[in-house]
Amino acid sequence: MIRKRPASVERFTDLKTLYAEAIATPEFQTVFGDPMPLSIIEPGDEPGEHDMPEPIAAQAECGGIVAAIFDLFTGTRLEPFAPEIAWGIVNSFHFAAGKIERREDAIAQELGDLARRPDLSEVYSNELEEKQLACRSLAEQRDAIECMRDYAAEMYRALSGWPWSPAKGSRASSVSIASQIAVQDFLRERQLVARERHLPQGPIVIFSGPAQWENWQPVWDRLDQIKARLPHMTLVTTGQRKGADAIAAAWAARPGNGVPLVAYGLYGAGKKVAFNRNRKLVELKPVEALLCEGSGLQANLYQLLRKASVPIHAFRKGEAEIPAGALRRPGAVQSLACAA
Known part of the structure; x- marks a missing residue:
């Protein structure tokens, strides 16, 4: 981790600025x-006044874990493995958050069952209150783990140069700005509108490119221009972890x-899966x-989009953007199909 040298205090008014940088x-x-006044740490525990880690300590230690791997391996024969191990650290937060969310959903379902068969007894009231507190406690724990995951993921992106993404499932946090959403969750929640934090609301921009692509600057420039027109856009890629899709994912994660x-990856088997995805x-x-x-x-997707x-904004490999007029000439679609 790059640590800044502490700034000097020349006058009393500087203390406010320095304090803001330290928190x-x-x-x-x-x-x-x-944190909530009362919480339940483990299922079956009695409610208690349990402290949360200090915010600045949680942030510093969370980022420090990832940065320590890069600091330790850089300049040694282990350097190529730093991103892999750091990815695993971020993924451990994601895995824990998923476990908590499943427990939270189970208790929420039990709460719903209780609410549908009300009982005036004291036992019923106590059970209802206890499950409600347990569900809120789990939600608080999940928010904390997701917050640390998102910060660790940002540290991973800053040190590796690539955005972190989970091996499977969704990454969506109520406390982070960016989100990466697996397509199966996206389509399901788009239909059900059950959980807003998994449902992008903005206009959709499609992105697709080959697994071998290095000319990132023109792509980022054009995405910047699109976002200037569509500030609430949602970017949908074809879900590859390298090449053009990774460049687009890095842009979204800035x-x-x-x-x-x-990340609209390929799901299923067969020769037609990719074309069905298009x-x-x-x-x-x-x-x-x-x-x-x-x-x-890419040529097939171009044809479908044009129809x-x-x-469409199209880029040739190693060249500038293809002029819009050229895309309408015979053979333009074939030019997009050149092997990567």
Whole structure:
């Protein structure tokens, strides 16, 4: 971790600025700084006044765990493995948050069952209050773990150069700005509208490109331009962990960007899976699309998007953006299908 040299205090008014730099970010203050008066740590425990870790300590230690791996391995023969181990550290927070969420959902279901068969007895009232407190306690614990996961993920991105994403499932936190959402969750919640933190609300922009792609700057510039027009956009990629999709994911994960990212990977088996995925991408009714020259999948997606009258920004490998007029000429679609 890069640590700044403490600034000197030249006048009394500097203390306010220095104090602001020393305290935790608003996300950690929200989750760790104002805990519930009573909470239940483990199932079956009696309610008690249990403290939360201090916000600044939670933030510092969480980031320090990830940074320590890079500090230890950098410049040694173990350096190539630092991102893999750091990824696992972030994933451990994600795994723990998932376990807590499943317990929380189970108790919430029990609460619903109790509410549907009311009872005027004292035993019923006590059970209802205890389960409600247990559910709220789990939600508080999950928020804390997710907050640490998101901060550790940001530290991973800063040190490795690539955004962290889970091996499976969704990453969506009520206390973080960016979210990465697995497509199965996205489609299910888009239909049910059951949990708002898993449901991107903004206009959809489709992104697709090959697994081998290095020219990131033009892509980022064009995404910046699109976001300037669509500040509440949701970016949907084809879910590859490297190449063009990883470049787009890194753009969405930049601090302050606040762009939800839907990783629309391949699900199922068979030769038609990828082409069915392209069709489903178009069914999301995107308002714009950005394609990088790659395989026949990009050419097929281009054809479907154009048929749906979706504005397309296209880039050739190693070159500038393809002019809009060129995309309308015969053979333009084939140019997108050049091997990566």
